[in-house]
Amino acid sequence: MSIPSGSRATLKDVARESGVSSATVSFVLNRTSGQTISAATRERVLAAAARLGYTPHRIARALREGTSRTVLLSTGSGPAGHSLESFIDGLETELGEHGYTLLVVRGHRAGALPAGLLETIAPRAVLDPVSAYAPAAADAGDGAGAASDGADAGDGAGGASGGAGAADRAGVADWEGGWAHGLAAHSQTQLRYLVEQGHREIAVALPEGGPYARLAALRLDYARTAAAELGLPEPPVIRLGSDRAAAAAELRGMRKKHPGVSAIAAFNDDVAFLVLGAMADLELEAPADLAVIGFDESRYGALWRPALTTVRIDAAAYGRRAARGAIGLELGEWPSSPSRVVRRESA
Amino acid sequence: MSIPSGSRATLKDVARESGVSSATVSFVLNRTSGQTISAATRERVLAAAARLGYTPHRIARALREGTSRTVLLSTGSGPAGHSLESFIDGLETELGEHGYTLLVVRGHRAGALPAGLLETIAPRAVLDPVSAYAPAAADAGDGAGAASDGADAGDGAGGASGGAGAADRAGVADWEGGWAHGLAAHSQTQLRYLVEQGHREIAVALPEGGPYARLAALRLDYARTAAAELGLPEPPVIRLGSDRAAAAAELRGMRKKHPGVSAIAAFNDDVAFLVLGAMADLELEAPADLAVIGFDESRYGALWRPALTTVRIDAAAYGRRAARGAIGLELGEWPSSPSRVVRRESA
């Protein structure tokens, strides 16, 4: 009976099936506020929808609403640690609970998404963790002040651009700064572990330039603070490009200048790998000659020789918060993201 | 003058601006076949469209056409070598030339895409290289048979599902088998290099089970053939899980059974890393004690100690062909994908 002709059930089919207008069906299914529907009608509509297996046609909806119920997360091509993985998990979970879909696009900077992607998707918001790492245009102080609200013709130029009001735009921007800080704060965990292992003079290894410049500066700040709190001397810094020979030279230089350094806290696992490679070139062993600890557990640490000790950060709660910001819900309190040391061989 | 109210220009705006109906504009802009348009009108329309900066509203179009001009590529969460990177490049280029957009979604099996993704995107086709690695439903021979093609209501269950006819579906399926074979064929390059380095007894390292079971079997076939062609003895096989201790044991066993083996050709770079790790545990050095060559260059090979020698495969031409198949164009000849050895330290 009243099976929709060939394929899928539409609003109209549900309306016909339940004997009301399609407007009413829409009201019921969307719980439209400001509309009163009798309990009896609601039941009939719901039943009909269930019977026909109705699913809203998302493209039609997107056309009408001007934007799809989608949030796009554009991650850079850089290494993806566990914090990003868990962040995505949280994001996806929270969005899913509100009927939104998360779309993760990797390997593009947000400004350089494939042509037409934003137009075909018309996401409600574009999230871009990398832009939090990159230097902002006009940066007053330390807060996330990527206020590039100028005559931006193209969309998605800023770190996060909501579809609707400036309100959620602000909300998302808010998240970003917080994200970077939230991440950086775990420098504590990293240093504390090394101290527990008996190290006193600890160097910090950062990536040289690139998209991480800003986050690197932030990490350094936190590392200094943490060192001070732990009663350690100011940590020497080595900056590593992607060239291994140069990395080895840099490491040798640091060792000469600070012979007492017995451990290195790396910016992330990739930098830690670079350090380990340089150490191998200098015939140094970790952790005997120099302990190395990574940051933000990556997939390769366990395979490495020596296996990399690192810090695992669970950012799912951040993901949920970011989701709420992106779709314009109340943000609530800042969550805390737990972190713990994954102890392997290198430290 | 006649600036479209607030935001973007629509077909209607172009029609008004050029003094014709919106149907005519659509005919002109789409070069609709079976419609004759005078040169003068065409020019006026084109000029007006350019002047207003008209861009088709892709969502409206998708609603009308039933599917967006988009192709979705769903890669597994597994390691991505250069062949995949270049494949994606080719895909994107060719699609772009025909007004299509490529959307790459990583970390999901095609059958398990985020809820609602397919519906919101409505891609013209879904491409899924991983399914070429996984055991197929009707697999006579050796592939482990996790054939779960049951009562799958959802779409995107198959390796590639086109939106339209069975014709392009066939085209895409065609590509997949070819892709796996095209990749596997480069086992030749791998072995030939080792032979050139003076090796005669060469073992093959494969991943144990997992999603690569089928591709592994294929690679083994090609390796055997290549070995025969090069006049080598039948290559011994070691199978490595993800556990390093087990890998070391496996390697030791192989060395005992085949003491003459002087080189290992790995399934891919990740497996090669595992071999190198096992070698370190056994206090063996590459390439002195055992040469190791990877396959399908990954981003980490250059960082490793010793730096990994591997095979780089350029699959861009395959990508272009897959694109043509996905949007229903003629496929043309099978392209050849060049490969070359990236010589580093391990072999």
Added chain:
DNA sequence: ACTAATCGCTAAATCGAATTAGTTCAACTA
């Protein structure tokens, strides 16, 4: 008792492009 507000619901407009079914006019055929 008469106006005002509220309930419960529907008709119709809207979003933007593609497409079907015509319409008009001129040229050409029989």
Added chain:
DNA sequence: TAGTTGAACTAATTCGATTTAGCGATTAGT
């Protein structure tokens, strides 16, 4: 000269959901 054909367009419908305007009936307010 009537009839056919084709070129060059246009009006109107369609895709499917959301949303505004509004209608009749009931309830509340003074």
